[in-house]
Amino acid sequence: MRVLLSLAVVAVLAAGIVTVLRDVPFGGNSSRLGSHFVENGREDTGAANIVTSVVLGYRGFDTLGEVTVLFVAAVGLGALLVAGEKNAPRKLEKASMVLTTGSRFLFPLILLFGAYIFIHGHLTPGGGFQGGAIIASGYLLVYLGSRDRRLGKNWAASIETGGGLTFVLLGLAGLTAAGHWFLSNFLPLGVPGQLLSAGIIPIIYVAIGLKVGVELTGVIDSLMGGTE
Amino acid sequence: MIFLVAFLVLVMLAAAIAAFFFRDLLSAVIASCIVSLIASIIFFLLQAPDVAMAEASIGAALLTAILIIAIRRTGRYEE
Numbered sequence: 507m508r509v510l511l512s513l514a515v516v517a518v519l520a521a522g523i524v525t526v527l528r529d530v531p532f533g534g535n536s537s538r539l540g541s542h543f544v545e546n547g548r549e550d551t552g553a554a555n556i557v558t559s560v561v562l563g564y565r566g567f568d569t570l571g572e573v574t575v576l577f578v579a580a581v582g583l584g585a586l587l588v589a590g591e592k593n594a595p596r597k598l599e600k601a602s603m604v605l606t607t608g609s610r611f612l613f614p615l616i617l618l619f620g621a622y623i624f625i626h627g628h629l630t631p632g633g634g635f636q637g638g639a640i641i642a643s644g645y646l647l648v649y650l651g652s653r654d655r656r657l658g659k660n661w662a663a664s665i666e667t668g669g670g671l672t673f674v675l676l677g678l679a680g681l682t683a684a685g686h687w688f689l690s691n692f693l694p695l696g697v698p699g700q701l702l703s704a705g706i707i708p709i710i711y712v713a714i715g716l717k718v719g720v721e722l723t724g725v726i727d728s729l730m731g732g733t734e
Numbered sequence: 735m736i737f738l739v740a741f742l743v744l745v746m747l748a749a750a751i752a753a754f755f756f757r758d759l760l761s762a763v764i765a766s767c768i769v770s771l772i773a774s775i776i777f778f779l780l781q782a783p784d785v786a787m788a789e790a791s792i793g794a795a796l797l798t799a800i801l802i803i804a805i806r807r808t809g810r811y812e813e
Contacts, residue, residue, distance in 0.1 A: 557784045623787070631783035639791035646799050722796060729803045 552695030552704035553628040561633065562707045566689035570673060572635075573714060577670065580721040587728040601651050609651025616644030624715030628704040634711040638718025645723040649730050657727040662720045669717030676706050739779060746772040757812050759805050767798040 543564065547556045551563030561569055623630075624637030648655055676689070683692035696703035746769050753765035770793030777786035 555784075632787050633784065636784065636787040636791060639788065639796060643791055643795040643799075646796065726796070726799065726803075729800060 548698050551691060551707065552698050553707050554699045554703075555628055555630060555633075557631070558628045558633055558704075558707060558711070562628075562710055563691065563704075566677070566710075569714075570677065570689065573670065573673065573717065576718065576721055577666070580725050583725055584728045601653060606651045609647040613644050613648050613651075616647065617641060620644065620715070620719065624711050625708065626701070627711035627715075628707045629699065629701070634714025635718055637711075637715040638720075639722060641715070641719035642722030642726065645719075646726050649726060657723055662724055665716050665720045666724075669713040669720070672713035673710055673717075676710060680706075735779070739776060742772050742776055742779075746776075759810055759812060760802065763798055763801045763805065766801075767794055770794040770797065 543560055544556060547559035547563065548554060551559040553559040553563060620637045620640035622637075623632040623640060624634045627633035627637070645657070678688070680686045680690040680692045681688055683690075686692045691705040691707065693705035695705050698704070702708075749765045749768040749772070753762045753769065756762040756765060770789055774786045774789035774794060777783075777789055
C-alpha cells in the first residue's frame with residue numbers, strides 16, 4: 507500500500523516537473539545578461555578576466571555572502587572540534603625525511619604561487635578563493651612534514667578579521683563616493699590588463715585570498731589536533 | 735578532443751562507482767579524489783580555468799586531506 511502511494515506521489519511530481527521544464531529551452535540564449543557581461547565586462551569593471559569582472563564587479567554582494575558562508579563554516583568546525591578536544595594530544599609518529607625535506611622545499615613555492623593567483627586575480631584565471639585554497643594546501647604539506655608546527659592563533663585571527671573588514675569597509679566606502687553604491691568600484695579603473703587596474707577589485711581579492719587561506723588552514727589545524 | 739573528454743568521463747564514472755562500492759574507506763576517498771582531479775582536467779579542457787583551479791585545489795587536495803584525517807580519527811573499514 508505504502509509503495510503504491512509513494513509511486514503515485516512520485517508520478518505526480520514527475521508529471522509536474524515534465525510540464526514545467528518541457529518548454530524551457532535549455533542551452534538556448536534566453537537571457538541577454540551573459541552576452542552583456544562578455545561584451546562590456548572589460549570596460550565596465552576594468553578587469554581583464556571576465557570571470558573576475560562578474561564575481562567582484564557585477565556580483566560583488568554575492569561574493570560577500572560567499573565569504574561569510576565560508577567564515578561561518580570554519581568557525582563552526584573549529585568550535586565543534588575544540589569542544590571535543592578535552593583529552594591530552596595524541597602522540598604523532600615522525601614524518602619521513604623525504605616528506606620533511608620536500609615540504610620545506612616546496613612550501614615557499616606553493617605560497618608564492620597562491621599569492622600570484624590572487625594578486626593577478628583580475629588579469630589571469632583564478633582569484634581570491636583559488637589562491638587561498640592553494641596557500642592552504644601548502645600549509646597542509648607543512649603540517650604533514652613537520653608535525654610540531656602549529657598555526658599562530660593570534661596571527662590567524664587578525665588576518666581573518668582584517669580580510670573581512672577590508673571587504674566590508676571598501677564596500678561601505680563606495681556609499682560615500684558620489685554616484686556609487688555598496689561595493690561599487692569607486693577607484694579609478696585604469697588600463698585593463700595592467701597590474702594596478704580595475705579599482706577596488708585587486709584589493710578585495712588580496713583580502714579574500716589571505717582570509718580564505720587562513721580559514722582553510724584553520725580548518726586543517728583544528729582537524730590535525732587543534733590544541734597546542 | 736572529444737575522444738579525450740569521453741575517455742576522461744568514463745574513467746571518472748568508474749572512479750565514482752568504485753568510491754560507492756569500496757568497503758575500505760581510504761580507497762573510497764582516493765577514488766573520489768580521482769573524480770575531482772579528472773573533473774578539474776575536464777573543466778580546463780572546456781575552457782573554464784577558474785573552476786578547474788578551484789576544483790583541483792579544494793576537491794582534489796584539501797577535501798581528500800580532510801577526509802583522510804577524519805578516517806584516521808574514526809575507523810578505516812565500513813561495517
